[in-house]
Amino acid sequence: MTKAHMHTQATVVASYVDGDRLWDRLMALARFGALPGGGVNRQALSSEEIAARAEIVRWAEAIGLVPSTDAAANLFLRLPGRDDSLPPVLVGSHIDSQPTGGKFDGAYGFLAGIEVVEAIRSAGIQPRRSIDVVAWMNEEGSRFAPGMMGSAVFSGARQLVDIYPLKDAAGVPVQAALEQVLAAKPSLPLRPFGWKPHAFFEAHIEQGPVLELERKTMGVVSGIQGKRTFRVEVVGEENHAGTSPRGVRRDALVAAVNIVQALQNALWDKDDIVRFTVGMFTVSPNAPSVVAARVTFSIDLRHPDATTLTRLGDRVAPLCQEHRLRCEVNVRELLHDPPLEFPQHIRDKLMRISNALGISNMEIASGAGHDARYLHYICPTAMIFIPCKAGISHNEAESIQKEHATAGARVLAEAVLDLTNAE
């Protein structure tokens, strides 16, 4: 097969991508867990998500895809290739959402994957390798923390036995929730863990403002920035707001505020590359007339450069100690994920395809974590982003344009077909 021939085949497949069909499926999926504000509450392994899975399996079977799952409730929909013994190409994302999430987030990448196989089928092509459209279990981590749970287990980064005991706020363990999903009818064949895909593609909304600001239809993701997370506990002493002089207080809120400001100042960078967030800050007893005895707060620190991330993250605990005033402080690091860079040759391929299709594009770094992080360690992995309105995400107001969704699926269709036919 010549390069010229491949190129012709690719543009043929892209032309079979049907933007209306993709959009209709996005709207249909958004009915599962729909919220009044236009978003969705479809958290991992919830009844809303179970209902969505059943509907998706019906869609898949109607177009000849073969559904299956694994013990982590990752959902696979297979378009069988000519040689089913070869490792398949995976394409997809996730269908779970935040409690007040948008309807596009992971849903777009998953449904773009379905549109890719629809386009390949419509073009009358049976690829050499099979294609599995995949929805990874619990990417968001809102009901069961941490997120990216299904892809972590699939890739071997975590073991099933380690996630089984993790509980949601109601005390339900992951194991029980998984059993409920896996027992849902119709029950699906169970695939083993431990196999390596030929490649993985994930499309996603950007969740940031860059593509919109740069007026580009698509971003080829260079990599995912590194992330370190911490939990800081500040312990003071409960006291009466009216009677205790400042001089005798050990006010946990005063100390925590002092620490947060010190961290902010120390981690400030002129170029605005460092991402430093205190998103959770919980006070006890949290009563207006009681001096706070305890504050627990989160630190989310991200940077695309591994050395800088290590250097800045290593300053967190000492800074907390220096600024604790008269309180005790305990700092625990929960996560240290180094930055990663997707393979250059697939990024180049995505860029070439996008140019050939006349779709404006740019290279873009991912600020958010994605399931692609874990797949990257076991197979060639790539991501594309499409713009989302004003960069708003994890919010019911999340919004994308049909033309961008369509363009992303067209690039994806080309790239997936190309890889399925590769040696």
Place this chain on the structure above:
Amino acid sequence: MTKAHMHTQATVVASYVDGDRLWDRLMALARFGALPGGGVNRQALSSEEIAARAEIVRWAEAIGLVPSTDAAANLFLRLPGRDDSLPPVLVGSHIDSQPTGGKFDGAYGFLAGIEVVEAIRSAGIQPRRSIDVVAWMNEEGSRFAPGMMGSAVFSGARQLVDIYPLKDAAGVPVQAALEQVLAAKPSLPLRPFGWKPHAFFEAHIEQGPVLELERKTMGVVSGIQGKRTFRVEVVGEENHAGTSPRGVRRDALVAAVNIVQALQNALWDKDDIVRFTVGMFTVSPNAPSVVAARVTFSIDLRHPDATTLTRLGDRVAPLCQEHRLRCEVNVRELLHDPPLEFPQHIRDKLMRISNALGISNMEIASGAGHDARYLHYICPTAMIFIPCKAGISHNEAESIQKEHATAGARVLAEAVLDLTNAE
């Protein structure tokens, strides 16, 4: 009756105060709502408090006191005087507690009141005026805010219809909770509002460290410092911690921390007289990977000088606006209680009695608010404090000494009897 005769009578009554009996009642009352850490959770109008009320009524009837209540569920136990048509002398405090409160707080002042009438009865004296031992409803304000609710309604500072719709965290309105208490068996005669007591005495634990530091057994309270409370709402925008650059964020937590530090700096005083507390600080959505959209925090500001309190309190809203960064900020003032000074002649009387009994004493200002605040506006009112260990209060570790409790009740017995016999 000559002055010499009165003095003799008074010291007689003090000798009938039984410290063991008082202590036993403190321990018995502490079983209602008892917590494993030695404190109590006996919040206003709760089932624990209803059970405590029933037990107290049994104690009262056993010693010949006449129980009654009013529509605000203030509880009165009357020792009838020789002339029941005269306005009675009131003595007491409250029996409700914070969620993790100590067992002495208001309970001491109420049970000291019972001990006062026990001593007067034991001495074989029937006073001229009746004495009502009183437990004011909801002093703490932890279940239903604001506190001092019963004394506020009794004194006319608030109307019953204004407190009826106020709800607890479970959505139960004060009205429904009051009905439950008033319907409890045995049902008590209902007294009207609008009458003025002849005088009110309240004993209380200090809730601060001064008496212990000064090694005094009793404090005669000069007055209650003024208090202004505010609720500050900081509104930013929810965003993704990984993707949104600092430059586009409107981070409500960053702004709130900035405001709290600015307030702290601006309200700092060398002499440590200003009481400035941010005890409640609630973040939304309070998720580690989400930039905070909203922070609501409380400000509790107290000062014994009316002019200073006004001046400092008036700076709060402008300071919040100046330091809001890119967020919106709304400041509501919830309360402005000016400082008050109890009448000098009753304070002098308490000091004379204390000296006559050989009880070490000092004048002391109250940092905390008390039901005496509202009674002060309708009748001559006075307070005494006894020491509490290390000034710790609103805490299960709250602790007092039996000798101090006894000494306080002895002074109170003298003062109450003196006033009941006054013209």
